[in-house]
Amino acid sequence: MESECVTTPFGRRPMSLAMLLKQRRGEAIEPGARRNKWKLFRSVCEARAGLGVSDRALTVLDALLTFFPDDELSGEKGLVVFPSNTQLCLRARGMAAATLRRHLAGLVEAGLISRKDSPNGKRYIRRNREGGVDEAYGFSLAPLLARATEIETIAARIAADRQMLRAMKERLTICRRDIAKLVSAAIEEAVPGDWERVSSTFQALLQRMPRAATLENLAPILEELETMRLGIINTLELQEKIQIASTNESQIERHIQNSNPESTSESEPSLETRQEANRDYEPWAGLERREPGMAGKDGEGLLAIVRTNAAGLKSFPLSMVLQACPDIVDYGPGGAIASWRDLMMAAVVVRSMLGVGPSAYEEAAGVMGPENTAAVMACILQRGESINSAGGYLRDLTRRAERGEFALGPMLMALLRARGSSSSHPAQAASR
Incomplete structure (x- = not known):
């Protein structure tokens, strides 16, 4: 003092x-x-x-x-x-x-x-x-x-927000490009639909974009644009399925007429195909798929909502990451992690503590995505005793992710198995 x-x-x-x-x-x-x-x-x-x-x-x-x-x-x-x-x-x-x-x-x-x-x-x-x-x-x-701890926490939150805002802007740019090109393709191919209304709605959304972009004012616009893009994709896919079904129907009818010209019965083999196509057309069809993960504490299987980024990496549930890497929780805001934003704030603090340079971290976030990079930092912290250089290890994982040779799942599963085996040793000893 x-x-x-x-x-x-x-x-x-x-x-x-x-x-x-x-x-x-x-x-x-x-x-x-x-x-x-x-x-x-x-x-x-x-x-x-x-x-x-x-x-x-x-x-x-x-x-x-x-x-x-x-x-x-x-x-x-x-x-x-x-x-x-x-x-x-x-x-x-x-x-x-x-x-x-x-x-x-x-x-x-x-x-x-x-x-x-x-x-x-x-x-x-x-x-x-x-x-x-x-x-x-x-x-x-x-x-x-x-106030050193308070200042570092504020700095980590601002850095995490800036990284999330940059990723959101990138998603917004890609979504704008996709919608514009898909609508143009639909008009050129004469796909049935009210494309003038879709185009006017799209332009109205773009005019709502603020000059000073923040996480709060960009998130709802991005959600509406992604919903619009999904609807356009589903409409185009449905049209393609209908065209394929119509082609198959005409081929089957010609085959029946050639093989049995005396027959007067009419069959519609494409009806089932059309029904399947209609069943496939859901508002969120194809947006995500679920894979079974490791069993949780209550015995039920964790369902991993799988999304892929530019490097093809899957994003796993936050609960699975925290179950595999509990040490990262101590570095979250207030000693707790309740969201991906909290995890990314904790990852920035851990990055500085482990000596990982800002350039290495930003490069990894650009390749693997902010969420996956934060999960990788949590894994590196959990295995800190066996890693000599955290910065070099992260750069190596980034290069492997660019080549499609790195997956986050095996790393999380290995940590989960290690925690499971370590927690089961006392019980095994007692049973002997």
Whole structure:
């Protein structure tokens, strides 16, 4: 803890209860807490929108961190820096003094730093006889270290949202292209249907797309476009089945007429085929298929909703991933994982902890998809003791996925079998 006393502001700046609470909260550093100051600064930059600070304020924070002599922030060390405004302006890329004071106040207001004013308002250090620091007055970095876990969680959530938004935009682009080309093909082939209405509805959906895209405003539009695409595909497939059935019917009728010209009975061998075609035409036909998975705790088989991405990988249920890789749960928001978004946030934290570079992770997400990449990171964490380089292992899996040589299912099944065998050993020993 940096200090147990309350520091009131110097001069005309008033004291408030909010300032007191922020100061106390900034001093509440967990025992043994330590962070690399530049890694923590990158997390602050990532979480800038959630923390409510501007990019110019981050420039000032960067300058303040350069005055701290060590690369590691720790509660056992003095966390007060005491540069003059002149030196701060120089290290803040020549920022004007008035602008510097405004952004320093913004950092204090955001709870990232706190002031420790001297009796005369100057920033200085007093050393003892041994040359050590006896007292320092300036700006304290203790709030930054105290909120390190919170800042990293916000940064992980924003990174996961950005990755999901990028994947959603890609799906939206492909869906728009598919609908436009399928409608054009249907009109050129003279497929029966109200294609003018479909085209006008499609254009109306495109006009609803906002300029500032977010997960909340893009999700309903994408869902409507995918539903429209599915309906168009089903209509075209039904038309193809009807044409095939009509062709088979005419061929069978000619065969009957040639083999038995005296017969006056009429048969319709294509009726059953048409009925099957009509039964196949469902609003969501072909969208997903289910495969039996490993048995769950209640003995019932897990049904894996199988979807394929660009690399041909299958996506398995979140419950199966968590059952195979329970260690990832501790890194979720609040120590729990309730959705794929929580899993991707936890995967970003684990990626940083295991030393996996952002480029390797983004490359894997581009090939395997965000959900599968998060599941792979959970598997890597579960098998952490047997993997020397998590980053190299992830890059190797990405290359194998591009060649179609990697599947997530066997990895999950192996972990499930390992957990099942390890949990069954005590029971076997007791039975002996």
